Amino acid sequence: MMIELINVNVYYGIIHALKGISFHIDEGEIVTIIGANGAGKTTTLKAISGIQRIKSGSIMFNGKDISKSSATDIVGLGISHVPEGRRIFSNMTVMENLEMGAFLRKDKAEIKKDFNKVFELFPRLLERKNQLAGTLSGGEQQMLAIGRGLMSKPKLLLLDEPSMGLAPIVVKEIFEIIKDINKEGTTILLVEQNANMALQTADRAYIIRNGEIDIEGRAEDLLKDETVRKAYLGG
Amino acid sequence: MNTNLFRRRNILSLFIIVFLYIAVQLMSNLGIIDSYIMLNLIIIGINIILAVSLNLITGFTGQFSLGHAAFMSIGAYASAIATTKLEQPFIVGILMAAVSAAVAGVIIGIPTLRLKGDYLAIATLGFGEIVRIIGLNVDYVGGATGLNDIPQYTNWTWIYFMVIATVLIIKNFINSYHGRACIAIKEDEIAAEAMGVNTTYYKVLAFTIGALFAGIAGALYANYFYFIKPDSFGFMKSIDILVIVVFGGMGSILGSIAGAVVLSIISAFLQSIPELRMVVYAVILFLIMVYRPNGLLGKFDLKDLKLFRKGGKVNAGIKGE
Ligand SMILES: Nc1ncnc2c1ncn2[C@@H]1O[C@H](COP(=O)(O)OP(=O)(O)OP(=O)(O)O)[C@@H](O)[C@H]1O
Ligand SMILES: [Mg+2]
Numbered sequence: 001m002m003i004e005l006i007n008v009n010v011y012y013g014i015i016h017a018l019k020g021i022s023f024h025i026d027e028g029e030i031v032t033i034i035g036a037n038g039a040g041k042t043t044t045l046k047a048i049s050g051i052q053r054i055k056s057g058s059i060m061f062n063g064k065d066i067s068k069s070s071a072t073d074i075v076g077l078g079i080s081h082v083p084e085g086r087r088i089f090s091n092m093t094v095m096e097n098l099e100m101g102a103f104l105r106k107d108k109a110e111i112k113k114d115f116n117k118v119f120e121l122f123p124r125l126l127e128r129k130n131q132l133a134g135t136l137s138g139g140e141q142q143m144l145a146i147g148r149g150l151m152s153k154p155k156l157l158l159l160d161e162p163s164m165g166l167a168p169i170v171v172k173e174i175f176e177i178i179k180d181i182n183k184e185g186t187t188i189l190l191v192e193q194n195a196n197m198a199l200q201t202a203d204r205a206y207i208i209r210n211g212e213i214d215i216e217g218r219a220e221d222l223l224k225d226e227t228v229r230k231a232y233l234g235g
Numbered sequence: 236m237n238t239n240l241f242r243r244r245n246i247l248s249l250f251i252i253v254f255l256y257i258a259v260q261l262m263s264n265l266g267i268i269d270s271y272i273m274l275n276l277i278i279i280g281i282n283i284i285l286a287v288s289l290n291l292i293t294g295f296t297g298q299f300s301l302g303h304a305a306f307m308s309i310g311a312y313a314s315a316i317a318t319t320k321l322e323q324p325f326i327v328g329i330l331m332a333a334v335s336a337a338v339a340g341v342i343i344g345i346p347t348l349r350l351k352g353d354y355l356a357i358a359t360l361g362f363g364e365i366v367r368i369i370g371l372n373v374d375y376v377g378g379a380t381g382l383n384d385i386p387q388y389t390n391w392t393w394i395y396f397m398v399i400a401t402v403l404i405i406k407n408f409i410n411s412y413h414g415r416a417c418i419a420i421k422e423d424e425i426a427a428e429a430m431g432v433n434t435t436y437y438k439v440l441a442f443t444i445g446a447l448f449a450g451i452a453g454a455l456y457a458n459y460f461y462f463i464k465p466d467s468f469g470f471m472k473s474i475d476i477l478v479i480v481v482f483g484g485m486g487s488i489l490g491s492i493a494g495a496v497v498l499s500i501i502s503a504f505l506q507s508i509p510e511l512r513m514v515v516y517a518v519i520l521f522l523i524m525v526y527r528p529n530g531l532l533g534k535f536d537l538k539d540l541k542l543f544r545k546g547g548k549v550n551a552g553i554k555g556e
Contacts, residue, residue, distance in 0.1 A: 051428055075431030087426035089419055100419050104431040152431065 002027045002187050003156060008057035010043050017043045019211040025189055030182050032190040032202035032219065034232060040211040041191040042084050045158045049081035050074040076104050080154035084161050086145040090134025094125055097133050097144055101151025118147040121177055139170040156187045163194045175201050195232040199223045256395050263391060273391065275503050277459055280394035281452045282495035284401045286479040287488055288448035291405050294485035296441040297421030298348060302359035303449055303476045305366040306336040308468030310450025311457035312376055315385045318458060325388035329454045336450020340443035348438040363473055370465030381464025389459035397455060401448050406488050408444065417441045478516055482523055484533020493531055
């Protein structure tokens with residue numbers, strides 16, 4: 001097991017956002033968490049990356065409890081969070097954004113290689129290397145956000161709604177690239193509203209409802225499951 | 236080729252820096268620059284240091300501070316005590332000013348920089364008032380009447396090289412790895428955190444460096460004007476500095492320098508009618524907001540500041556887009 005959440009509880013003031021969530025991801029998997037608005041998907045990712053403190057429970061990453069570690073340490077351990085809504089640095093260039101992704105790394109030569117890897121994955125970013133990130137299209141911004149996330153050389157990549165606000169064809173393109181990233185050895189936790197695409201991409205899935213895991217299983221099984229189809233896939 | 240160009244540029248800047256220094260010094264010796272012009276040059280210099288250092292905090296790191304004058308005050312008193320009561324040379328006064336203001340920056344920065352936008356603005360405003368009220372009530376530093384007979388050490392040489400040092404150090408900081416982290420925080424604090432930037436550390440660092448230079452500005456002020464009192468460094472002084480930064484452009488060092496020059500000169504002309512000065516300031520701010528929201532030379536938009544942002548993008552965490 002690469003990462004395991006055990007009975008994780010998160011509160012925002014009096015709002016109980018995660019109610020004893022438990023799940024795990026094995027090395028090399030693509031696991032997706034799907035669920036309606038406000039179900040607690042983003043909160044789950046924030047808890048893992050240390051941006052949101054948890055109230056109780058534990059988060060084990062490669063055998064180490066990281067639930068009390070700082071966000072900085074967690075990035076250093078090999079978890080990278082591509083936040084919801086992209087959150088690229090708009091007044092920086094594409095290149096500068098990627099450099100920020102490698103903020104904690106000191107291995108200059110390797111960083112250079114990883115720039116090239118990102119540009120291989122996203123040739124469109126190479127063409128726009130010196131463009132201000134704020135002037136990129138939505139799809140390009142999402143590519144940049146993922147590329148920036150890869151620059152910390154993560155073992156586990158957390159993706160929060162990469163399909164948000166993008167045209168179907170761009171969504172397809174991005175999901176193909178997510179598969180490629182996984183094939184090259186990065187484990188992926190994918191949070192999505194677009195349940196159809198997510199289930200087609202992932203190995204396993206958890207469906208989260210009101211801060212609790214409701215259904216879990218192999219992605220292809222859930223795609224065929226009657227209740228899942230009705231509730232999340234529009235029939 | 237590229238590095239050569241930079242080197243040539245560096246030599247040119249060095250030449251201009253030295254030339255400007257000698258030229259003004261000579262003109263001052265010959266009486267072409269009289270004491271009134273020198274007074275204004277000193278004020279411009281102090282304002283440049285204040286504006287550039289506040290720009291590091293507000294313009295580059297995105298932390299809205301309304302208490303910058305308080306750090307100036309701490310520096311002014313520290314240097315005044317060192318040079319008057321302890322009879323130390325000016326360099327000791329400047330060092331004491333820098334250190335005490337920086338220490339105050341750390342102490343006030345750690346709790347307040349967890350606050351966002353408007354809350355931070357109010358907390359720093361409160362800090363400024365606390366410093367002022369302490370000054371009014373401590374007899375050792377003269378209470379409301381202030382400190383007198385401070386030796387006048389500040390001259391063209393001190394001002395000039397302190398301005399150069401401030402600009403060079405802050406500019407280098409901003410262009411460094413650490414400076415990039417500060418800019419990332421201003422751009423998007425959550426994203427910066429997700430990249431592994433220790434946001435609290437860098438916010439406190441920027442705040443402390445800013446405070447340190449404001450302290451030096453205070454020392455230069457105290458040891459030029461013979462006399463300081465707590466009310467010289469009140470809320471309005473903090474606003475004055477902020478106006479220079481906004482006018483010159485958030486996130487532009489050159490803008491802060493230009494802003495300090497232009498607004499100091501306007502101030503000098505309006506000195507005899509202080510009421511009009513505030514009106515003119517208000518009008519200038521209004522015009523800048525309408526016609527040049529990035530300030531005279533600024534890259535970033537005023538709207539980027541969390542205080543001016545509707546809906547509090549950062550407050551809502553990753554979700555609230
Ligand atoms: N910063 C916050 N302060 C208070 N409540 C919050 C905060 N962030 C999230 N919440 C609440 O926690 C619950 C879970 O939110 P979360 O963002 O995790 O949902 P989500 O599943 O990601 O939804 P969406 O698909 O809309 O992004 C919601 O009820 C939300 O209102
Ligand atoms: Mg979400």
